[in-house]
Amino acid sequence: MVLVWGHKLLNGTYVLGKCLKPNATLHPFWGIHFANYCSNSPNKPVIIHDRVSQQRKTAEGLQVQPPKDVAVDRTSPEEKTEINFDKAIKDEMKSHFKLLKDEIMNNWVGPGGRPLHEVMLEQAKVVWQFRGREDLDKWVVTSDKLIGGRSEVFLKMGKNNQSALFYGTLSSEAPRDGDSSQSGFCTMMSSIPRGAFARKQPHDWSGFNTLYLRIRGDGRPWMVNIRQDTDFIQRSNQMYSYFMFTRGGPYWQEVKIPFSKFFFSNKGRIRDVQTPVMLDKIASLGFTLSDKVDGPFFLEIDFIGVFKDPTHTEEFAYENSPEISPRLFK
Structure with a gap:
């Protein structure tokens, strides 16, 4: 049992x-x-x-119709990826027209929405300062690697994100391409500002007469370059330049360079015919190191600005003779 x-x-x-x-x-x-x-x-x-x-x-794999109570795999409306080119174009046009509206309103009121009388009486203006990654994105660094050289350049935020550090190694060794005989340069150049519809928006510094920088370097001489944007075809190798000498050491220095001191050059050569910088058509500003001294370098920048020095009355530091440039004296 x-x-x-x-x-x-x-x-x-x-x-x-x-x-x-x-x-x-x-x-x-x-x-x-x-x-x-x-x-x-x-x-x-x-x-x-x-x-x-x-x-x-x-x-x-028989071709039989599925029963009514069997669920068939279908993509829900929320999961469907809608591709609409007309909508994308409309959204892009709306964003550009909004930028254009802001530009027009700022011109009526004043740059940055400030009253015009404040802008006209302004004595100093900070154009670039380095307080975050978005400030570094406004600059481009290059070197002689473009032609086969061996110089290296880097750009990063400085200590406590209060400055930009441009550093690297300069090498004057000529590239082995059988064509170039010289090398050894490193450059840091600001990007051209763009507005609505990707239009160029050059800087207007016509109310100022001096470039103002707060920097800290290693004692090397630098070349400060200004490119201007005109309505005519502008070659990329034409610019206005002047020298900037760093002291070296741990201390900051303030550099003031009048715009009247900048000379016109083409492919690194000073032109015989000199003309002043058109301050209302500034496209970009940059720094170039090419002192033929191989080795490491650094340049730390706090801010770059412009100001109006009432004691500086010089309009242009260079002369032109009728023999060299007769069209300027007609």
């Missing part, structure tokens, strides 16, 4: 584990009888046969 009840108990537990769902919790005694009822149910083999047949048909 004990053996019979043990056999039924084991058999009922085995069938119960196959018939009951995981969330079914029954007393062991009732589980035995419920398991026997499931195993003796006449509908169970039919249901299993239908499910297996449907799976077999699906696996064999």
